[in-house]
Amino acid sequence: MGHHSCCNQQKVKRGLWSPEEDEKLIKYITTHGYGCWSEVPEKAGLQRCGKSCRLRWINYLRPDIRRGRFTPEEEKLIINLHAAVGNRWAHIASHLPGRTDNEIKNYWNSWIKKKIRKPSRATTNSNQSSQSQNQQLEFLNQDLATKPQNQETLFTIPNPSFIFDINPILPGHVNANNFYQIDHNFQENPTLNSETWHINQPQDHPGEMIQFTSSINSSCLTPLLENIMVPIDMQSCVGGEHEIIAVDHRNDHQMNDQWIDTQQYSCSSYNNFFWEQTEGTFGTTHHDEIISTTSSNMRDVISSFPSSL
């Protein structure tokens, strides 16, 4: 297994490609295209297997390859996407034009990995224990050592916490029972009936941080999770008491920060609306306390995801 029939030939050459081989491959592909890779070596006069030719073309020779250092934006996108989909390098690469899965994989395995393992954090919480730092590193190391293939692995950390600033925000209002009631112009879906969010607003600090828990039935994140999920700032992710997304809620009348309990956050169509309307910054919380936030433009992330969301 692994070797295709074309690779079993004894004359097949392995190892680094020479400039002459590159030239032959480029010349052939640009004039004939690459209908069947197994035919390419013979027709191009190369003593390589078709698989090797394909790899060389895709990862190095094709004209739309973008070489050079990753930009901070690309780096951020890679981190966010990796947090969302794990080691699905081809999927991640599809969101970075000109970058290959191999390149991103190599980049992640060297530079980003090294960077993440440094416990640097723009923390404002002087009380953060070394234990939580260890938890963070443990999680990150576990994440890097294992093979997260779906969103579940994102939550292998016990009770991960996220901050998510959003602007603009979901249309709605706080009702008399201290619930956040989302306005439903978009409520065609019957499953959206119970979109109320319990508000745990500190009574003595109205207008400050509000915690609220969704009463929407769970499991609705699934469609979203297939493609993207909550981007996490991997450098600052720590375990907390709750899974929380902090939402910077702004409307015409108030400027509140609100917190959404992601454990119960759900509803696919609602999610779509949510994410489409989302723009802001990410960070983390620890025991309901902000540890850090980092700048990350959500709209950039969202716009790069499949429109099927």
Next chain:
DNA sequence: AATAGATACAACCGCCATTCC
């Protein structure tokens, strides 16, 4: 200057999914 260790990255390997006959 020599050398060992670290790093970056190109390429291969093994497997799975899909296509084709």
Next chain:
DNA sequence: TGGAATGGCGGTTGTATCTAT
């Protein structure tokens, strides 16, 4: 319809280059 061929992907390895001593 089943098996072979092929494409594609993620993991791993090999090697050139860089850096520290």
